[in-house]
Amino acid sequence: MATRARAIRVVTADSNQMAVRLLSDALSKEPGLSVVATAANYESFMHSAQIAKPDIALISAALPGGPMKTTGRIPDSSCPMPPCPWVLLLDESEPRLVVSAFRAGARGVFSRTQSDIRLLAKCIRRVMEGQVWVDSAQMRYLLDAFTGTGPEQAVDKTPKLTPREESVVRLVVQGMVNREIAHELNLSDHTVKNYLFRIFDKLGVSNRVELALYAVARLDLGDAAA
Numbered sequence: 565m566a567t568r569a570r571a572i573r574v575v576t577a578d579s580n581q582m583a584v585r586l587l588s589d590a591l592s593k594e595p596g597l598s599v600v601a602t603a604a605n606y607e608s609f610m611h612s613a614q615i616a617k618p619d620i621a622l623i624s625a626a627l628p629g630g631p632m633k634t635t636g637r638i639p640d641s642s643c644p645m646p647p648c649p650w651v652l653l654l655d656e657s658e659p660r661l662v663v664s665a666f667r668a669g670a671r672g673v674f675s676r677t678q679s680d681i682r683l684l685a686k687c688i689r690r691v692m693e694g695q696v697w698v699d700s701a702q703m704r705y706l707l708d709a710f711t712g713t714g715p716e717q718a719v720d721k722t723p724k725l726t727p728r729e730e731s732v733v734r735l736v737v738q739g740m741v742n743r744e745i746a747h748e749l750n751l752s753d754h755t756v757k758n759y760l761f762r763i764f765d766k767l768g769v770s771n772r773v774e775l776a777l778y779a780v781a782r783l784d785l786g787d788a789a790a
Contacts, residue, residue, distance in 0.1 A: 572598065575621045619648060653674055656676075
């Protein structure tokens with residue numbers, strides 16, 4: 565008999581109890597998803613996440629005390645980050661907020677105007693597969709930010725990467741973790757970490773999501789950028 569796949573464990577955090585309950589009830593009806601905790605403020609969310617150990621978190625941009633709490637647009641660097649991949653839920657897809665979400669460490673942004681709960685379930689599954697979730701309009705905001713043509717200018721020129729560094733970046737874009745990259749390139753985990761440190765420093769990015777977005781916007785990666 566085939567082994568049934570384990571459900572993806574989700575924690576939801578929204579600005580009020582009614583909103584978080586409606587979201588959780590809708591997600592619980594989707595196959596392969598299990599809502600294991602809910603919260604209506606960030607302190608409660610972090611406590612629940614530590615206990616429930618979810619696979620992924622959905623966090624409203626309006627969540628009191630959350631990563632976007634300072635102005636709703638600028639990530640709060642003093643805010644502790646979730647212990648799992650997370651997606652920011654937006655009431656409207658405003659460019660500065662989209663860019664700031666990824667700079668805060670989000671693996672995806674989902675606009676509530678996309679009201680189909682099945683699309684949100686798909687977003688969760690794709691992020692769990694190592695992908696980054698953005699729609700076409702949000703991707704344009706990010707490309708503008710990383711090419712210096714939009715209000716969130718991030719870089720002035722493209723630094724030169726070595727062929728080996730480019731290989732590492734290609735595999736990061738494909739969603740591989742360090743262990744998988746090491747196996748693919750016949751390197752040690754430690755060597756891959758060192759490559760990533762150098763790449764982060766060269767490109768001025770701080771995490772893998774920013775690196776993947778930068779790569780799509782600025783680097784000629786051929787098929788990997790798809």
